[in-house]
Amino acid sequence: MIEEDVILETRNITKKFPGVIAVNGVNFKVYKGKVNALVGENGAGKSTLMKILAGVYTDFEGNLMLNGKEVRFKNTRDAQEKGIAMIYQELNLLPNLSVMENIFIGREFLDKFQMVDYKKMYEESVKILQKLDLDINPKRIVSELSVGQQQMVEVAKALSLNARVIIMDEPTSAISEHEIETLFKVINSLKKQGVAIVYISHKLDEVFEISDMITVMRDGKVVGSGPKEDFDYNKIVRMMVGRNIKDFFVKSQAEISEEFFKVENICLKSKDDPNKYIVNNVSFTLRKGEILGIFGLMGAGRSELLEAIFGVHPKLSSGRVFLEGKELEINSPEDAIKAGIGFVPEDRKQAGLILSMAVSQNITLTNLKNVEKLIFISEKKENDLVEYYINRLNIKTPSPQQIVENLSGGNQQKVVIAKWLAVKPKVLFMDEPTRGIDVNAKSEIYKLISELAKNGLGIIMVSSELPEILAMSDRIIVLSEGRKTGEFKVSEANEEILLKAAIPRSMKIRETNNTIKTS
Numbered sequence: 422m423i424e425e426d427v428i429l430e431t432r433n434i435t436k437k438f439p440g441v442i443a444v445n446g447v448n449f450k451v452y453k454g455k456v457n458a459l460v461g462e463n464g465a466g467k468s469t470l471m472k473i474l475a476g477v478y479t480d481f482e483g484n485l486m487l488n489g490k491e492v493r494f495k496n497t498r499d500a501q502e503k504g505i506a507m508i509y510q511e512l513n514l515l516p517n518l519s520v521m522e523n524i525f526i527g528r529e530f531l532d533k534f535q536m537v538d539y540k541k542m543y544e545e546s547v548k549i550l551q552k553l554d555l556d557i558n559p560k561r562i563v564s565e566l567s568v569g570q571q572q573m574v575e576v577a578k579a580l581s582l583n584a585r586v587i588i589m590d591e592p593t594s595a596i597s598e599h600e601i602e603t604l605f606k607v608i609n610s611l612k613k614q615g616v617a618i619v620y621i622s623h624k625l626d627e628v629f630e631i632s633d634m635i636t637v638m639r640d641g642k643v644v645g646s647g648p649k650e651d652f653d654y655n656k657i658v659r660m661m662v663g664r665n666i667k668d669f670f671v672k673s674q675a676e677i678s679e680e681f682f683k684v685e686n687i688c689l690k691s692k693d694d695p696n697k698y699i700v701n702n703v704s705f706t707l708r709k710g711e712i713l714g715i716f717g718l719m720g721a722g723r724s725e726l727l728e729a730i731f732g733v734h735p736k737l738s739s740g741r742v743f744l745e746g747k748e749l750e751i752n753s754p755e756d757a758i759k760a761g762i763g764f765v766p767e768d769r770k771q772a773g774l775i776l777s778m779a780v781s782q783n784i785t786l787t788n789l790k791n792v793e794k795l796i797f798i799s800e801k802k803e804n805d806l807v808e809y810y811i812n813r814l815n816i817k818t819p820s821p822q823q824i825v826e827n828l829s830g831g832n833q834q835k836v837v838i839a840k841w842l843a844v845k846p847k848v849l850f851m852d853e854p855t856r857g858i859d860v861n862a863k864s865e866i867y868k869l870i871s872e873l874a875k876n877g878l879g880i881i882m883v884s885s886e887l888p889e890i891l892a893m894s895d896r897i898i899v900l901s902e903g904r905k906t907g908e909f910k911v912s913e914a915n916e917e918i919l920l921k922a923a924i925p926r927s928m929k930i931r932e933t934n935n936t937i938k939t940s
């Protein structure tokens with residue numbers, strides 16, 4: 422690497438928080454026109470280091486060099502003006518504003534009367550969204566978008582800033598295969614224009630595909646750095662966790678006994694269009710000890726199916742739910758929880774956690790206040806419970822009293838899982854349970870899921886990661902455009918079979934046309 426190509430550099434940077442040295446004497450170089458990948462376990466300090474580069478944290482030890490000169494950003498705005506944009510791991514959009522307002526927030530176009538020029542804003546947004554091959558109306562309110570779409574809006578916003586350095590903190594954790602492909606195309610074209618990308622991901626395959634340079638962090642320090650060719654998968658894992666991981670997917674076969682949970686004809690109508698069904702007549706059964714995988718492409722209605730069963734949309738959903746032979750009357754999540762259903766949701770920020778509360782409170786209190794038998798839990802028991810889950814899931818926190826907001830993204834996800842396990846459900850829904858979780862913790866979570874099944878829990882797991890769903894499930898159902906399009910025993914399934922069932926009919930037709938055209 423030629424030193425002239427270094428656009429941004431940290432020299433011996435340290436950032437401390439009470440009880441934690443998040444970043445410890447880090448030297449990190451960002452090269453122009455390259456994808457600079459940053460990997461490391463949950464809590465290793467990746468996001469914190471990036472927030473220093475992007476002007477979020479201005480108070481740190483050490484030096485930050487931009488084009489060979491020392492800089493101190495006053496704030497994120499200042500960093501943006503100097504060419505550095507960041508897509509945050511915990512998305513940063515304003516949910517009640519439209520897509521276009523979010524893209525251009527703080528730098529709205531003005532017309533000659535100094536009024537916000539919405540027409541221009543709309544047109545510019547359309548252009549950027551087109552570049553990303555995204556079919557989103559710029560006027561839509563962000564809160565109505567899926568997590569994946571929101572993530573792409575963040576990408577659009579960074580693009581619109583014409584940045585020279587774009588930091589992407591886990592940009593693909595919630596987007597579909599197709600969107601990942603598009604994102605990689607965009608990244609490659611940005612590279613050609615000399616833009617430096619800093620790319621954080623726990624998906625190591627992806628890192629090998631897209632990156633040029635790799636840096637590995639562990640416990641706040643850089644433990645390895647160099648061109649991609651210097652690394653391989655096992656080497657990175659060893660550097661990250663200090664050992665090899667032998668059995669990544671841990672699945673010990675649980676004894677699958679009687680059918681005890683059943684849903685019939687679950688439907689969910691669209692909020693915008695009462696004639697449209699997001700979930701259309703889905704039925705399935707679940708046995709004790711069984712792990713049922715739900716696969717589908719983004720927008721297939723996977724999360725919505727679970728939400729409909731769980732009573733999240735009582736006015737729009739219909740269908741029947743049976744547990745242990747009794748029909749349940751579920752009109753709210755509270756009803757579902759009382760009946761013995763737990764739900765680890767996809768978006769931990771929205772539905773999973775109270776960020777301003779302590780780790781311990783999040784694990785024990787929030788959902789339990791309505792569950793009678795747990796009201797009288799003693800403080801001692803509560804502490805034991807919290808300790809148990811912190812150890813079991815290896816939640817990295819200075820103490821159980823730490824505010825959840827201060828944990829790293831992956832550790833927040835572990836708190837969500839702990840919280841739902843503490844409810845001791847009979848049936849557990851898990852929507853993308855390992856999103857944002859490092860390789861080591863992922864393996865731990867698989868082990869835990871497998872054990873839960875062994876203890877007789879029924880588990881329904883939504884995942885867009887094919888290897889994960891194939892390794893962990895006993896049976897898999899596939900959704901496409903809200904309908905069940907396939908059901909397979911895991912022994913009958915493979916990636917190709919699942920994808921075939923998942924591709925919407927409209928896309929299949931397009932594909933055939935393409936083949937005709939190209940051949």
Ligand SMILES: Nc1ncnc2c1ncn2[C@@H]1O[C@H](COP(=O)(O)OP(=O)(O)OP(=O)(O)O)[C@@H](O)[C@H]1O
Pocket residue numbers: 438439441442443461462463464465466467468469470510817818826827828829830831832857859
């Ligand atoms: N605002 C904060 N206050 C206190 N501690 C913090 C704060 N932000 C981060 N930390 C701590 O600093 C450490 C590094 O966190 P960071 O978010 O940088 O990790 P990460 O490598 O991005 O992890 P992940 O892969 O889970 O996102 C963690 O121990 C975290 O709990």
Ligand SMILES: [Mg+2]
Pocket residue numbers: 467468469510590829830831
């Ligand atoms: Mg992070």
